[in-house]
Amino acid sequence: MADAAEIQGPSASPARRRLRRAGALLAGAPLLAGLLQLTAAEPAQAAPADSVSVALDSLTPSAPTEDDTLTVSGTVLNNGRQSVTGAHVGLRVGPLLNTRSAIDGIAQHPDDLRGDAGDELGGKYTQKFSTLIPGVAEHFSISVPVDELDLGKDGVYSFGVSVSGKTSARPWDQMLGIERTFLPWQSSEADTKSRTTFMWPLISSVHMTARTSAGERQTPVFQDDQLAKEIAPGGRLAQMMDLGRDLDVTWVIDPDLLAAVDAMANGYRLQQPDGTSKAGSRENQDVAKQWLAGLQKAVADKEVVALPFADPD
Structure with missing residues (x-):
């Protein structure tokens, strides 16, 4: 395993830098520290006519x-x-x-x-x-x-x-x-009491490619702008964040999602069909910054569980 100096040095790979950046996101707030009944019945069948x-x-x-x-x-x-x-x-x-x-x-x-x-x-x-x-x-x-x-x-x-x-x-x-x-x-003699919680997942598919743009900065390249739609107001991930803010739930978050949104917030490029890439939207950068800021407030003092990084399951 590489030592800390190697990972932090100028030769560290873009993937390692993004992982380190996700860790930094998880270290500066409660999100960050925590991360790195009745059973619903199906509709009853119609009762017999004489019942x-x-x-x-x-x-x-x-x-x-x-x-x-x-x-x-x-x-x-x-x-x-x-x-x-x-x-x-x-x-x-x-x-x-x-x-x-x-x-x-x-x-x-x-x-x-x-x-x-x-x-x-x-x-x-x-x-x-x-x-x-x-x-x-x-x-x-x-x-x-x-x-x-x-x-x-x-x-x-x-x-x-x-x-x-x-x-x-x-x-x-x-x-x-x-x-x-x-x-x-559960009887009073039981050694432990069962506790339950609702798991509140913030998960998306992988959006960043393994590529970065040419140049010193090595800007990450995204497959498409689908993630921006999910975190924009009214999008799936934006709604999940807004709804979960006022609920007593355990947040379940894929660190890859945080790394991707953070990469978008700091400037990104979009992959093109001909193999080139173009600069991502500044509007989407602002959306990413707002979503990250909102998430840090939403998970403050809440239980947070980190999934394996970019786990396809």
């Missing part, structure tokens, strides 16, 4: 502790042509979900009556309706102490809200509808 659909409006708290009381609210709607009598809404704790496919299965089909819904809590943790009239939505709200859920190992459980009742065609108590979601659980 009752369940819609969950809220589940609080979404990640309960042992001393909490879990409150679930929503609506039930009789989709059939016959009234449902002796109906009640109940809560069900399903199995511990140990695989991604198990979670995907519930996320994709939360109203599947054939899935493993678990046993109903029953008793006082139900809400009864004497009659569910076709086409009329009814609201429910049920609260249960978390210690009554009998949760076992730490992890994510399937949690369902079901509606049961009778119809004239089927005069016996049966489950007519269900909506399942996820209930994360």
